[in-house]
Amino acid sequence: MRTRVAIIGAGPSGLLLGALLDRAGIENVIVERSSAGHVLSRIRAGVLEQGTVALLEAVGCAARLHGEGLVHRGIDIAFGDHLHRIDLHGHSGGRTVTVYGQTEVTRDLMELRAATGSPTIYEAAGVRLHGLDSAPYVTLAAAGVEQRIDCDFIAGCDGFHGASRQSLPADAVRTFERTYPFGWLGMLADVPPANDELIYASHPRGFALCSMRSPSRSRYYVQVGAREEAEAWSDDAFWDELRRRLPEEVAERVLAGPSIEKSVAPLRSFVTEPMQFGRLYLCGDASHIVPPTGAKGLNLAASDVHYLSEGLIAHYRERSEEGLAAYSTRALARVWKAERFSWWMTSTLHRFPESGPFGERLQRAELDYLVSSDAAMGMLAENYVGLPF
Numbered sequence: 236m237r238t239r240v241a242i243i244g245a246g247p248s249g250l251l252l253g254a255l256l257d258r259a260g261i262e263n264v265i266v267e268r269s270s271a272g273h274v275l276s277r278i279r280a281g282v283l284e285q286g287t288v289a290l291l292e293a294v295g296c297a298a299r300l301h302g303e304g305l306v307h308r309g310i311d312i313a314f315g316d317h318l319h320r321i322d323l324h325g326h327s328g329g330r331t332v333t334v335y336g337q338t339e340v341t342r343d344l345m346e347l348r349a350a351t352g353s354p355t356i357y358e359a360a361g362v363r364l365h366g367l368d369s370a371p372y373v374t375l376a377a378a379g380v381e382q383r384i385d386c387d388f389i390a391g392c393d394g395f396h397g398a399s400r401q402s403l404p405a406d407a408v409r410t411f412e413r414t415y416p417f418g419w420l421g422m423l424a425d426v427p428p429a430n431d432e433l434i435y436a437s438h439p440r441g442f443a444l445c446s447m448r449s450p451s452r453s454r455y456y457v458q459v460g461a462r463e464e465a466e467a468w469s470d471d472a473f474w475d476e477l478r479r480r481l482p483e484e485v486a487e488r489v490l491a492g493p494s495i496e497k498s499v500a501p502l503r504s505f506v507t508e509p510m511q512f513g514r515l516y517l518c519g520d521a522s523h524i525v526p527p528t529g530a531k532g533l534n535l536a537a538s539d540v541h542y543l544s545e546g547l548i549a550h551y552r553e554r555s556e557e558g559l560a561a562y563s564t565r566a567l568a569r570v571w572k573a574e575r576f577s578w579w580m581t582s583t584l585h586r587f588p589e590s591g592p593f594g595e596r597l598q599r600a601e602l603d604y605l606v607s608s609d610a611a612m613g614m615l616a617e618n619y620v621g622l623p624f
């Protein structure tokens with residue numbers, strides 16, 4: 236088989252890139268290790284920046300998002316038994332975020348692709364990348380049959396554990412990493428959310444987050460030890476711990492119900508530089524990870540594929556190589572700002588075992604400053620709604 240762009244991975248990065256290329260008439264094939272059902276079973280964050288929404292609109296994939304997504308103009312920061320509202324809209328020149336699960340974004344993009352008819356090879360085994368310097372191709376086995384896809388470019392959209400980043404020669408890349416000494420225990424339940432807006436809570440017992448998927452479905456998280464297992468937490472233990480970490484007025488509004496899903500996710504910051512090697516371009520989690528505090532993962536994937544699609548479109552339409560040559564530099568400039576913001580949100584709101592009394596006082600001063608300074612709230616708002624791209 237021959238195509239112009241071989242896309243590795245059918246997560247949000249790969250599917251959105253495929254949609255942007257389809258719209259520009261650039262032939263592409265997606266190769267995915269798992270089944271579509273498995274890809275859709277993963278529960279991830281759910282806060283979309285306006286720039287991400289605009290890209291989904293541009294590819295004609297925003298109808299359900301506009302119908303079911305919840306537009307939020309603010310978030311709450313909780314500490315010292317009080318809620319402090321940050322007016323995102325007022326502090327960002329009128330911008331908002333849309334609460335809509337990543338799983339739903341993925342489902343919508345899969346449906347769009349099925350309607351477009353561009354090929355996706357699911358359950359591809361042994362995916363390997365070759366000839367990155369000049370004549371790239373991908374090999375795989377689908378339903379036991381070996382296949383080879385020759386292409387002009389490969390887009391590595393296969394997440395943190397994918398084959399793309401691992402195909403880079405060790406001396407061609409540099410990685411930057413920070414792991415945090417805790418994880419998030421997440422729980423999804425069909426109960427109305429405790430609050431209209433998201434609450435990020437800092438508490439001596441640890442961080443907690445109140446989020447949602449719809450007016451009848453809540454998504455909650457509590458900070459737990461890095462090695463804790465979800466199975467060790469009964470639903471009752473989860474609801475108790477969550478309530479203890481929230482201001483009393485909110486805790487009283489938390490409605491408990493049986494969990495639909497419960498899992499522990501580690502927190503990590505990770506960046507690969509550069510995001511390009513020869514004819515391979517990395518996008519999304521294949522190239523960088525942010526801790527989920529701030530919900531930047533999916534939004535960074537969207538800005539990456541936007542830059543890459545612009546480069547590819549200029550290559551095919553105008554024979555211009557400038558966009559592709561600048562891809563890594565443009566994408567990394569935005570990635571590092573989101574890394575900084577996600578690290579700052581994480582550091583400001585979580586309990587760190589090693590911080591000690593001095594660190595705790597500093598953290599409290601940071602929070603007091605944040606909710607009393609227009610400049611500090613402006614910094615949070617500008618980053619939370621998403622820096623321009």
Ligand code: APR
Pocket residue numbers: 243244245246247248249266267268269274279280337359362392393394395396397398399518519520521531532533534536
């Ligand atoms: N070959 C083919 N596909 C692969 C391979 C491989 N060797 N390894 C992984 N994949 C697939 C995975 O099964 C997954 O469907 O690549 C896809 C990567 O999807 P994600 O991990 O979701 O990464 P990405 O599309 O970059 O999405 C960005 O935003 O909120 C964050 O971390 C969150 O997933 C999210 C991300």
Ligand code: PHB
Pocket residue numbers: 279280281282433446447454527528529530
């Ligand atoms: C979520 O709804 O899953 C969510 C929301 C905000 C975050 C992280 C996760 O910062």
